Amino acid sequence: MSAPVQRLDVRGIVREFSGGAGVHGIDLAIAPGEIHAIVGLNGAGKTTLMRLVLGMLRPEAGTVSIDGVHLHDAPAALWAGVGQLVEHPLAYAELDGRSNLVVAARLHGIGRRHAGEVADRAIAEFDLARYAEVRASRLSLGNLQRVGLAAALQHEPRLVVLDEPTNALDPAGVILLREALLRRAAAGAGILVSSHHLDEVARIADRITVINAGRAIGALDPAGIDLERAFFAMLHADDLERPAA
Amino acid sequence: MSALFGTAVAVEAQKALASRVMISIAALVVGGIAVLSVGMLLGAATGDEQILAKMGPLAGVGGWAGLVGVVAQITAAGGVVAFGVALSWMFGREFADGTVGGLFALPVRRSTIALAKLTVYFMWAVGVAILLAAVVAVIGLALGYGSTDATGLGELVRIPVLVVLTALLCVPAAWVATIGRGLLPGIGATVVLVVIAQVFAVIGIGEWVPLVAPALWAITPDAVPVASLFLVPSVPLAFGVLCALAWSRLQLDR
Secondary structure (H helix, E strand, O other), X not given: OOOOOOOEEEEEEEEEOOOOOEEEEEEEEEOOOOEEEEEOOOXXXXXXXXXXXXXXXXXXXXXXXXXXXXXHHOOHHHHHHEEEEOOOOOOOOOXXXXXXXXXXXXXXXXXXXXXXXXXXXXXXXXXXXXXXXXXXXXXXXXXXXXXXXXXXXXXXXXXXXXXXXOXXXXXXXXXHHHHHHHHHHHOOOEEEEEEOOHHXXXXXXXXXXXXXXXXXXXXXOOOOOOHHHHHHHHHHHHHHHHHHO | OHHHHHHHHHHHHHXXXXXXXXXXXXXXXXXXXXXXXXXXXXXXXXXXXXXXXXXXXXXXXXXXXXXXXXXXXXXXXHHXXXXXXXXXXXXXXXXXXXXXXXXXOOOOOHHHHHHHHHHHHHHHHHHHHHHHHHHHHHHXXXXXXXXXXXXXXXXXXXXXXHHHHHHHXXXXXXXXXXXXXXXXXXXXXXXHHHHHHHHHHHHOOOOOOOOOHHXXXXXXXXXXXXXXXXXXXXXXXXXXXXXXXXXXXXXXXX
């Protein structure tokens, strides 16, 4: 019997920048229905890894496959099943909340007739009704982030990639996001999420991978008692070991 | 491809319509050129020597031909700046606002989005061309050319042709805004376009140079072979392809 197709399969991915920054050979897999968190300090390579997964950067070595299809020969249609928010939300200042969601739905391949319904469902899910007719230029950072998350998730992607998604969110927004991700994972989506906040990811992640200096250096048990201690112990051991390697 | 191109055009059109930038530029182009043209004609009528010197060969031309010539003279330089800024905004703002990241990992290719931007820009420029021609027609009628120079009305056609050709010549600004990742590089390229056009015009070898030929033709139609205008599309075609390639190959590595 063949192995089930992973939602995301990253093998030996390398992209190096001058000064030694970048990603130096990471393997990562996400099964359908799995939430995989990556944690690490600033500059560890989390965002670079996500950019490589999403085609925002081309790797120098290694491969990325989504639903079994290698990115370098993937048809554009493959991306209809992907939702992402890396750094800035896709929200145009001149458009209101709902128009931004309709635009995002259409760019994800939803037809004109259904884009409005999709946006309205996302407005309800992310409690954005008050901001639906407010220009994005007038939204707070937190509400802008909510619009961006709604835009990334509203088309029910099979693979979700979110970089620090709780940035600027209020506690209510964090709970809405957590529930939105758990619902999508239960429906079979694979989810890759990065965070600095260990407690936060431990609540929803099935797996936690620690990234340090552009490499995956180990895993944390989401059910573990003192994640912070384990995290720093892992970083410390890696930092001691690396110069000798 | 065609369905998603339509989607990309609809999205870009929605952004352009909702933004104050494109409407403001259109109003500035039409209003500014109209006011400056009337000002120059009034100045010339009073015998202001500085204005007569600036008008050059148009100084003695009256009626529709004189009005259209003055409008063309202002449009040739001012239009490049306005259209270059518009294109720089359309392309560069995705980088300046950080929205470019959201244009990755989509079923709509980035090259399709770039071509959709150019399509919406072109449609907007045609609108500006028609509006400017209409405003100049009203000015001409107000100046009494409807009765004093009824046969010269056909001169008006030079205005929309010049505006559209000028808009096409600004496409390099879109490419530079893309490779420079922002508005300022596009605006810088626009300034370079104006300087190049001026230099060619001054040294007098502009009639077969696409950057200069439309302006020379619109100001003094007899001095430029119409065939040279057919070279103009080579600029937007070449830089449109470069734009699509740049967006297709784009990486967020800076």
